[in-house]
Amino acid sequence: MFQTFSWKRTALASVLSIAALSAALTSQAFAAGKTITAVMHSDLRVIDPLFTTAYITRDHGYMVYDTLLATDANFKIQPQMADWKISDDKLTYTFTLRDGLKWHDGTPVTAEDCVASLKRWGKNDNMGQKLMDFTASIEPIDAKSFALKLKEPYGLVLDSIGKPSSYVPFMMPKRLAVTPAGQQIKEQIGSGPFKFVQAEFQPGVKAVYEKNTDYVPRKEPASWTAGGKVVKVDRVEWITMADAQTAVNALQSGDIDFMEAPPFDLLPVLSASKDLKIETLNKFGFQTLGRMNFLYPPFDNVKVRRAALLAINQKDVLDALVGNPDYYKICGAFFVCGTPLATEEGSETLVKGNGMAAAKKALAESGYDGTPIVIMAPGDVVTLKAQPVVAAQQLRDAGFKVDLQATDWQTVVTRRASQKPPKEGGWNMFFTNWVAADVLNPIANFSIGGRGKNGGWFGWAEDAKIEALKDAFARSSSPDEQKKIAADIQKEAYEQVIYIPLGQYLAPSVWRKSLTGVLDGPATPIFWNIDKSE
Numbered sequence: 001m002f003q004t005f006s007w008k009r010t011a012l013a014s015v016l017s018i019a020a021l022s023a024a025l026t027s028q029a030f031a032a033g034k035t036i037t038a039v040m041h042s043d044l045r046v047i048d049p050l051f052t053t054a055y056i057t058r059d060h061g062y063m064v065y066d067t068l069l070a071t072d073a074n075f076k077i078q079p080q081m082a083d084w085k086i087s088d089d090k091l092t093y094t095f096t097l098r099d100g101l102k103w104h105d106g107t108p109v110t111a112e113d114c115v116a117s118l119k120r121w122g123k124n125d126n127m128g129q130k131l132m133d134f135t136a137s138i139e140p141i142d143a144k145s146f147a148l149k150l151k152e153p154y155g156l157v158l159d160s161i162g163k164p165s166s167y168v169p170f171m172m173p174k175r176l177a178v179t180p181a182g183q184q185i186k187e188q189i190g191s192g193p194f195k196f197v198q199a200e201f202q203p204g205v206k207a208v209y210e211k212n213t214d215y216v217p218r219k220e221p222a223s224w225t226a227g228g229k230v231v232k233v234d235r236v237e238w239i240t241m242a243d244a245q246t247a248v249n250a251l252q253s254g255d256i257d258f259m260e261a262p263p264f265d266l267l268p269v270l271s272a273s274k275d276l277k278i279e280t281l282n283k284f285g286f287q288t289l290g291r292m293n294f295l296y297p298p299f300d301n302v303k304v305r306r307a308a309l310l311a312i313n314q315k316d317v318l319d320a321l322v323g324n325p326d327y328y329k330i331c332g333a334f335f336v337c338g339t340p341l342a343t344e345e346g347s348e349t350l351v352k353g354n355g356m357a358a359a360k361k362a363l364a365e366s367g368y369d370g371t372p373i374v375i376m377a378p379g380d381v382v383t384l385k386a387q388p389v390v391a392a393q394q395l396r397d398a399g400f401k402v403d404l405q406a407t408d409w410q411t412v413v414t415r416r417a418s419q420k421p422p423k424e425g426g427w428n429m430f431f432t433n434w435v436a437a438d439v440l441n442p443i444a445n446f447s448i449g450g451r452g453k454n455g456g457w458f459g460w461a462e463d464a465k466i467e468a469l470k471d472a473f474a475r476s477s478s479p480d481e482q483k484k485i486a487a488d489i490q491k492e493a494y495e496q497v498i499y500i501p502l503g504q505y506l507a508p509s510v511w512r513k514s515l516t517g518v519l520d521g522p523a524t525p526i527f528w529n530i531d532k533s534e
Contacts, residue, residue, distance in 0.1 A: 033234030034532045036515065038258035038525070039247045042381050043240035045203045045410040047196070048184040050124050053166035053446060053457075054413045055435070062225070062526050063209045063236070064104075065170035065190035068095060068114060069162030070226035071437075073521070077162035078226040080218065081109070081171060081191070090153040096145040100216035103173050104189050111146040115139065116177035118148075118161070118169060123181040125167035126446045127160040129455055130474055155477060156443060164225045164523040165438045166446075193217070193229040193528050194236065203410075207238040209527075222529040224521035229528040232517070236527050242380055251276065251510065257532065258511040258518075260525055261382045264322055270510050278510045281524035284436035285329075286383070286507060287336060288321065290391055290500040291447060291459045293428050296421050298373065303366035305497035310362055311398035312391055313353030314503040320386035321505065328505040334448065334490045336436045337504060340479065341486040346494030350501070359398040372401045374422040376430045378409040383507055387431035391502075416458040430458075436504070437522035441482075442470050442489050447499040461498050 042056040049061030070080040082095040101109035115138050122128035122135075134154040140146045148157065161169055170192075176185045188196040194209035201207055217228035239256060241247040244263045250256045252273055262270060270276055290312070292299040299305050314330045322328040331337035332347020349355030373395060377388035392404045407415075412430055420426040439445040448470070449456050450463030466489055473485045493499070509525060511518060517529045 034232075034534070035235040035237060036233050036258060036527060036530060036532055037237045037239055037256045038527075039241050039250075039256055039260065040238050040525075041261035041383065042409045043204050044207045044238060046184070046413055047188060047201075048179075049170050050120060050167055050181070051184045052413050052417070054409075055166065055433075057413075058166045058168055058523065059525065060196075060207065061168055061170045062192070062523065063194040064188055064192050064196050065168075065172060066101075066192045066229075067162070067169060067225070068118075068171060069158060070224070071162050071164045071522070072223040072226040074223075077158045078220070078223075080162075080226060082114070084158070091150045093148040093150075093157055094141070094145060095148070098218075101191055102214050103191050104195050104212065104214075105173075106214075107173070108143075109171065109191050110143050110174075111140040112143075113174045113177065114171050115146050116174040117171045120177045120179070120181060121167060121169040123455065125160075125163075125169070126449055126457070127156065127163055127443050128167065128169065129449075129451070130443050130470065131157060131160045133471070134474070152475075154474065156474060160443075163437075163444065164521065165435050168523070191215075193231045205240055209236045209238075210234065217528075222519055224519070225523055225526065231528050232531040233527075244382065251512065254512060254514075257515055258509070258525070260509050261507055262510050263382050264324060264327065267508065267510075275513055276510055277513050278508050279518070279520075280506045280508045281518070281520045282435055282507065282522055283520060284336075284522055285504050286433045286435055287331075287439050287504050288317070288383075288387060288431065288433045288502045289447060290387065290429060290431050290502060291457075292497065292499070293422075293426065293459050294452075294461045295419060296426065296428065298368050298371045299428055301366060301368070302496055303362065304368050306495075307359050307363035307366050307368070307398060308395060308400070309494070309497045309500055310349050310355035310359035311394045311400075312350065312500055312502070313355065313394070314350055314501075315353050316394065317387055317390045317502045318505065320390045321383065327508075328503060331504050332501060334439065334445065334493055334501055335442070335486055336440055339440060341441060341483055343487045343490055345487055345490050347501070356394075356398060363399045368400070370401050372403040372422075373428045374403045374405060374426070376412045376415060376427050377404050377406050378412050379406055380408040383433055383505075384409055384412075384431060387502060388429075391429075391431070419453070419460070431502075435522050442466075442473050442486055448489060448493060450498070459499070461496070463492065463496055463498065465492050466496075466498070 046052045046057050067080050068082045072078050082097050085094045122132040136149045136151045138148045179185045193215045195212050197208040211231045217230045220227040318328040332344045332351045333342040335341040375388050378384050392402045446457045450466035452462030469489045476482050514533045516531050
């Protein structure tokens with residue numbers, strides 16, 4: 001019933017998967033108490049949650065760190081580590097930490113730590129950067145409180161600090177938070193509900209977390225990333241299995257408990273098991289997209305970027321990625337179809353798939369000199385395998401020379417940060433996915449930025465017009481005006497080909513019914529609130 005890009009199971013992948021499973025079972029046998037064993041959508045290599053927007057690193061962040069504010073299932077910002085007061089002139093936000101907050105090394109969480117954490121986050125995150133544009137100062141008042149003072153009223157202060165997905169403003173000790181934005185922190189010391197077991201971390205094999213027995217949850221029920229983060233198990237192990245069939249077999253036999261991203265073509269097999277539950281935890285879905293490198297030929301030429309846009313159509317990509325239209329939606333809206341800011345402005349050939357003839361003509365007139373396009377193609381993540389392969393063929397059909405380089409996702413995550421020329425290990429194009437919560441508006445959407453090398457997202461698009469429009473959006477309090485500005489931003493984004501939205505899809509997860517209390521939300525999976533029956 002479900003079709004997706006076919007899995008190529010090599011002997012090496014099988015050996016690595018079996019070795020990972022063996023390691024999981026061995027460690028689980030020696031672990032005291034309840035252990036959840038999970039196969040996530042990717043293996044974990046980068047463990048600084050402000051170094052990459054990769055969701056596996058965000059998920060790691062939620063295990064180890066905590067946030068000042070959080071978003072609940074009613075889209076409301078709630079206190080998490082702190083509550084707040086707003087001055088009458090709406091220029092000063094005073095945050096006060098709740099009692100009982102300690103870092104994993106036993107030292108108390110202080111306002112000074114949180115100020116340093118916000119400042120580091122504000123250099124990396126799209127919403128954080130815009131918040132800092134409006135901020136006059138952030139300074140401690142005393143050990144438990146600090147003040148954020150604005151230059152002018154800004155309505156997205158709480159939404160920014162309470163955002164649920166990448167980059168999440170996780171709090172960390174000042175000694176770590178002062179690490180420059182382009183460097184990774186050297187320790188994993190948070191104040192969150194789990195502790196990272198550094199001694200058992202094997203990149204590409206497993207990551208291990210133990211219950212933080214000193215953590216004091218909030219009293220409210222858990223709701224998305226807000227409320228009480230009550231840990232009901234002693235240990236969580238993320239096991240890497242490169243081969244999907246091996247992971248499915250392990251899930252069916254009870255050797256693992258949770259699989260975040262099963263292939264769509266294996267869902268019928270999984271749904272037939274009475275011991276398994278299949279559910280879409282992120283009900284708002286994902287936007288998938290292609291991003292070009294604006295620094296080097298040929299995509300430093302907007303005419304070449306436009307030819308590439310004309311060559312690509314969403315349906316071919318989504319058919320290869322998902323297959324079943326019940327799980328995908330053709331959509332040309334940068335800010336997600338079905339939302340107040342959705343528009344199809346500029347997306348005609350992309351959604352209709354009728355731009356190839358125009359692409360060939362545009363490429364011939366662009367001055368393209370045959371420079372090969374280096375596309376990074378990860379083969380180890382179900383939801384990222386199809387896009388580069390399909391797009392590469394569409395670009396070849398239009399007349400581009402394409403160098404499709406097979407790799408894994410964590411290599412892409414690391415390599416896309418490089419500003420070296422493609423011939424020196426850089427790149428021209430990569431593909432990724434955003435949860436809907438990360439692209440709902442122009443301030444949240446990383447890929448819409450036009451800051452170039454000055455704080456811009458990978459690809460480093462530079463567009464002063466988009467930045468000016470984003471400022472206007474941030475200052476506006478009128479929904480009608482914001483909708484018009486968002487449409488203007490989308491028009492400019494398509495004209496400059498800031499990125500190529502490739503549609504939306506849902507991604508079910510599956511787990512054994514021995515697990516209860518699995519939470520939904522825009523930033524899943526999260527492992528507090530889950531219990532396991534033996």
